[in-house]
Amino acid sequence: MSTAIDARTLPSGTVLTTDLAIIGGGPAGISLALALADSGHDILLLESGGTSFDDKSQSLYEGPQSGVAYTALDGGRLRFLGGSTNHWGGWCRPLDAMDFEKRDWVPHSGWPITRAALDPYYPKAQTLAEAGPWLYDRAEAQVNDTGPLIDLANGGVYTSWFQFSRTRGDVLPTHFGTRYQDDLNRAEKIKLLLHANVTGIKLAKAGGPVNQLELATLTEAGGADKRLTIKPRFVVLAAGGMENARLLLASNDVIKVGIGNQNDLVGRFFADNPIPRDTATMVLFGGAPASFYNNSLTLTNGPVLRATFAPTREFARAKHVLGSLTTVENPVRLDALGTAAVVATAQALGVDASNAKAYSLGCGMELQPDPDRRLTLTDQRDPLGMPRLKLNMTVSDSDFEGYRRTLTELGRQLLAARSGMIKLNYNTRAEWVASMDWGNHHFGTTRMSDDPKTGVVDADCKVHGVPNLFVAGSSVFPTTSANNPTLNLLALTLRLGDHLKQVMA
Amino acid sequence: MSMSRRDFGLGAAALALVGAAGLGYRHFFGRWYAPTPYDDLLHQITDRRPAAQLGTEAVRTMPGFEVPKLAVQLRQPGFTLSRARDDATAGRLTEVSGWVVPETVALYSALASQFT
Numbered sequence: 285m286s287t288a289i290d291a292r293t294l295p296s297g298t299v300l301t302t303d304l305a306i307i308g309g310g311p312a313g314i315s316l317a318l319a320l321a322d323s324g325h326d327i328l329l330l331e332s333g334g335t336s337f338d339d340k341s342q343s344l345y346e347g348p349q350s351g352v353a354y355t356a357l358d359g360g361r362l363r364f365l366g367g368s369t370n371h372w373g374g375w376c377r378p379l380d381a382m383d384f385e386k387r388d389w390v391p392h393s394g395w396p397i398t399r400a401a402l403d404p405y406y407p408k409a410q411t412l413a414e415a416g417p418w419l420y421d422r423a424e425a426q427v428n429d430t431g432p433l434i435d436l437a438n439g440g441v442y443t444s445w446f447q448f449s450r451t452r453g454d455v456l457p458t459h460f461g462t463r464y465q466d467d468l469n470r471a472e473k474i475k476l477l478l479h480a481n482v483t484g485i486k487l488a489k490a491g492g493p494v495n496q497l498e499l500a501t502l503t504e505a506g507g508a509d510k511r512l513t514i515k516p517r518f519v520v521l522a523a524g525g526m527e528n529a530r531l532l533l534a535s536n537d538v539i540k541v542g543i544g545n546q547n548d549l550v551g552r553f554f555a556d557n558p559i560p561r562d563t564a565t566m567v568l569f570g571g572a573p574a575s576f577y578n579n580s581l582t583l584t585n586g587p588v589l590r591a592t593f594a595p596t597r598e599f600a601r602a603k604h605v606l607g608s609l610t611t612v613e614n615p616v617r618l619d620a621l622g623t624a625a626v627v628a629t630a631q632a633l634g635v636d637a638s639n640a641k642a643y644s645l646g647c648g649m650e651l652q653p654d655p656d657r658r659l660t661l662t663d664q665r666d667p668l669g670m671p672r673l674k675l676n677m678t679v680s681d682s683d684f685e686g687y688r689r690t691l692t693e694l695g696r697q698l699l700a701a702r703s704g705m706i707k708l709n710y711n712t713r714a715e716w717v718a719s720m721d722w723g724n725h726h727f728g729t730t731r732m733s734d735d736p737k738t739g740v741v742d743a744d745c746k747v748h749g750v751p752n753l754f755v756a757g758s759s760v761f762p763t764t765s766a767n768n769p770t771l772n773l774l775a776l777t778l779r780l781g782d783h784l785k786q787v788m789a
Numbered sequence: 790m791s792m793s794r795r796d797f798g799l800g801a802a803a804l805a806l807v808g809a810a811g812l813g814y815r816h817f818f819g820r821w822y823a824p825t826p827y828d829d830l831l832h833q834i835t836d837r838r839p840a841a842q843l844g845t846e847a848v849r850t851m852p853g854f855e856v857p858k859l860a861v862q863l864r865q866p867g868f869t870l871s872r873a874r875d876d877a878t879a880g881r882l883t884e885v886s887g888w889v890v891p892e893t894v895a896l897y898s899a900l901a902s903q904f905t
């Protein structure tokens with residue numbers, strides 16, 4: 285059993301050698317280290333923070349923004365062991381086969397792998413996320429006792445399912461740092477180095493391997509303190525969807541544009557899942573839906589579920605829409621016009637609406653990939669001398685228009701089934717933007733492609749042109765889907781673990 | 790997206806109106822409307838007041854709206870109000886102030902709005 289080492293206690297100038305250095309102790313870094321614990325290789329897990337929140341460390345994430353209003357760069361992620369799972373929501377849903385495909389109506393879409401490549405890794409990812417037995421689209425059979433699905437006529441939207449990471453009293457879902465620190469400590473070959481900020485990735489030469497990592501620690505007051513060096517055989521960058529890009533761009537002593545950035549792709553295509561609120565009002569003529577629509581449902585054998593409306597593959601293709609996961613939220617009051625619309629429609633359909641209830645709908649959306657939605661380095665430096673990031677955020681009108689088509693289809697299917705109807709709440713871009721929260725899911729900044737001209741990493745998550753540098757996390761996702769990222773990035777990270785076992789042997 | 794939400798019912802006023810649909814329409818049947826040349830169409834509507842309210846908004850989505858022209862359309866064979874039941878399956882929908890409604894409901898409601 286080895287306990288974590290506090291990098292601040294090591295003398296300045298210390299040089300550590302290791303087989304594998306993993307930069308970042310979030311869910312990606314922790315899961316990768318544990319997956320390789322028995323591989324026989326020495327693993328150094330380098331984590332910027334400690335085991336709890338510290339504002340000096342957190343402030344290293346600060347940076348300016350432009351474009352559409354977005355979460356502050358130091359507000360949507362956490363910089364200590366466990367990373368952003370220290371405040372995640374635990375929503376899990378696997379990627380669909382279509383999410384990997386080249387969709388001709390989505391520019392820059394298409395992964396170099398298929399869903400089948402991740403299938404073997406999902407069970408373990410689900411276990412790491414403590415999301416219970418794998419049900420998802422098989423959940424319907426398990427919830428029969430609780431109530432029926434909302435009756436939708438045949439069409440482009442179907443009821444699908446989220447599962448949730450396990451909750452523990454007040455501590456919501458699995459906090460990867462708290463949950464897995466003992467496992468990390470128990471693993472003889474894993475050394476966890478806390479308060480260890482990687483500030484530079486050094487290449488031997490252009491086209492050559494990484495031969496050194498530069499590390500720095502902070503003083504209590506938040507200034508620069510010690511400088512250390514790591515000499516690794518292999519490196520995995522797992523510092524989160526924004527910081528992965530920052531480290532590559534800032535490591536520019538050998539390749540002036542930054543590592544992996546020969547084709548000006550690092551930091552571009554940043555994406556997140558917008559979460560517009562109250563996008564529509566759904567009226568159910570027969571009254572309240574089964575509880576699993578607007579609340580999570582815990583089954584006796586453990587899994588926690590919630591129903592959601594998703595577009596079918598056929599509908600997405602025919603109507604050129606992107607991924608969306610629509611949820612039923614809180615009951616709402618109808619105004620006089622709404623009540624009139626419901627009464628007039630229900631009567632014409634010959635339906636009794638005397639128990640009708642109305643609900644607000646929410647959503648997680650997929651955004652079109654956009655090279656101008658982008659992270660760049662600024663002239664501002666953090667106390668360790670690293671250039672700060674700037675984010676330019678964009679959302680295109682067609683993203684909203686596409687989702688509106690999906691909502692209209694949901695309304696059509698409710699009417700055709702004579703089970704309900706909907707009102708679309710937003711028409712203008714200003715209305716959509718004003719309604720929007722963000723998932724704080726950071727995608728795309730080191731996107732995956734077989735071709736270095738269109739991607740930063742290859743299908744094995746290796747940085748093009750650098751033989752021993754890999755990236756883990758949702759920064760490699762070329763398209764986001766509407767699914768929450770963590771379950772999926774865990775599966776991809778476990779796949780990377782298997783690949784590393786081969787190449788490191 | 791949060792995991793738990795409090796459960797509210799529809800507002801009392803809304804319930805009263807929505808509830809009317811299932812309460813036998815005594816109040817509405819009791820209401821008297823002046824005769825019109827379009828009563829063959831208007832009599833298909835159970836409650837003219839809510840239909841008229843929706844129709845006032847629906848008319849705004851109908852460029853060149855004229856009652857006689859609409860009546861000709863609605864008197865075509867098969868264009869009774871019960872056609873609304875097939876509208877969604879046939880993809881005949883209209884958006885009225887955001888409400889996605891069967892096209893036939895919007896048209897009959899537009900007519901009701903002119904005589905209520």
Ligand SMILES: Cc1cc2nc3c(=O)[nH]c(=O)nc-3n(C[C@H](O)[C@H](O)[C@H](O)COP(=O)(O)OP(=O)(O)OC[C@H]3O[C@@H](n4cnc5c(N)ncnc54)[C@H](O)[C@@H]3O)c2cc1C
Nearest residue numbers: 308310311312332363367368373374375482524757768770
């Ligand atoms: C409020 C909120 C709610 C969320 N809810 C959900 C949800 O319901 N479902 C879901 O799937 N996802 C959710 N997410 C996203 C989820 O938290 C992330 O997908 C996940 O944490 C990403 O894992 P990661 O390991 O790639 O990166 P991070 O979690 O960002 O971990 C990166 C780690 O690297 C460390 N690090 C950074 N820079 C350096 C450096 N230079 N040197 C050394 N270490 C460094 C950080 O301290 C951190 O520990 C949510 C996020 C937020 C903010």
